[in-house]
Amino acid sequence: MTALVELHHVTRAHGNGHTAAVAVRDIGCTIMPGERIAVTGPTGSGKTTLLHLIAGLDSPTAGEITWPGLGGNPLGRPGLIGLVFQEPSLLPALDVLDNVAFPLRLDGRPADSARRHARTVLEQAGIADLSERLPEELSGGQAQRVAVARAIAVAPRLITADEPTGRLDTPHALAVVDLLVHAADELGATLLLATHDPRMAERLDRHWEMRDGALTERPAEEPRRGS
Numbered sequence: 001m002t003a004l005v006e007l008h009h010v011t012r013a014h015g016n017g018h019t020a021a022v023a024v025r026d027i028g029c030t031i032m033p034g035e036r037i038a039v040t041g042p043t044g045s046g047k048t049t050l051l052h053l054i055a056g057l058d059s060p061t062a063g064e065i066t067w068p069g070l071g072g073n074p075l076g077r078p079g080l081i082g083l084v085f086q087e088p089s090l091l092p093a094l095d096v097l098d099n100v101a102f103p104l105r106l107d108g109r110p111a112d113s114a115r116r117h118a119r120t121v122l123e124q125a126g127i128a129d130l131s132e133r134l135p136e137e138l139s140g141g142q143a144q145r146v147a148v149a150r151a152i153a154v155a156p157r158l159i160t161a162d163e164p165t166g167r168l169d170t171p172h173a174l175a176v177v178d179l180l181v182h183a184a185d186e187l188g189a190t191l192l193l194a195t196h197d198p199r200m201a202e203r204l205d206r207h208w209e210m211r212d213g214a215l216t217e218r219p220a221e222e223p224r225r226g227s
């Protein structure tokens with residue numbers, strides 16, 4: 001099977017010389033199609049930087065990343081990635097339906113077709129009743145589920161979600177993670193989820209732990225420290 005993403009000795013440093021901050025340090029790993037990976041680790045350990053590198057939003061200062069299973073565009077960046085951030089970042093002037101249709105419009109779909117598809121995605125996500133609301137009329141959990149719907153509307157092969165539940169209470173956080181896992185199942189996509197919360201990480205099968213920019217993989221069945 002072709003790997004989705006491969007990292008070879010990837011390092012990302014900010015600044016130079018003795019003042020350099022090394023956010024990600026000599027990471028090598030392979031992500032295969034369909035995997036569910038939780039990335040845990042303390043604040044500042046490099047989770048966001050790692051997700052940005054894997055999504056092609058940032059570039060390594062040493063080492064190499066390739067995306068054999070994600071194609072690429074003329075800039076050498078990977079395609080077919082859906083991004084979810086800590087803040088839902090919905091467009092405030094557009095209702096939920098048009099927020100979800102937005103990436104499809106950017107892909108060149110006509111408005112009618114984009115809206116039809118957005119409606120189907122919202123139905124599959126169980127939030128079609130929110131279609132006509134503006135972002136300011138949504139709770140935090142609702143807004144984050146809309147952000148997930150927007151990310152999956154383009155049928156990505158890889159979904160990266162960076163602390164998408166950081167500001168939510170447990171029931172809403174679990175609803176968002178379950179929606180991500182369900183969407184990844186439906187699409188046959190890989191899911192990479194950064195989280196501080198072990199209960200969210202438990203929902204996924206591979207567990208990566210970041211510490212001071214270095215990555216270690218913990219077997220899923222190994223008891224978690226402190227639990």
Ligand SMILES: Nc1ncnc2c1ncn2[C@@H]1O[C@H](COP(=O)(O)OP(=O)(O)OP(=O)(O)O)[C@@H](O)[C@H]1O
Nearest residue numbers: 014021022023041042043044045046047048049050
């Ligand atoms: N643009 C930057 N310039 C300098 N240092 C940076 C920059 N971006 C990140 N860093 C540093 O790199 C390290 C890793 O940051 P990163 O945001 O990837 O960690 P994180 O695990 O995602 O943290 P959090 O859980 O708080 O989001 C931190 O020490 C951070 O201060």
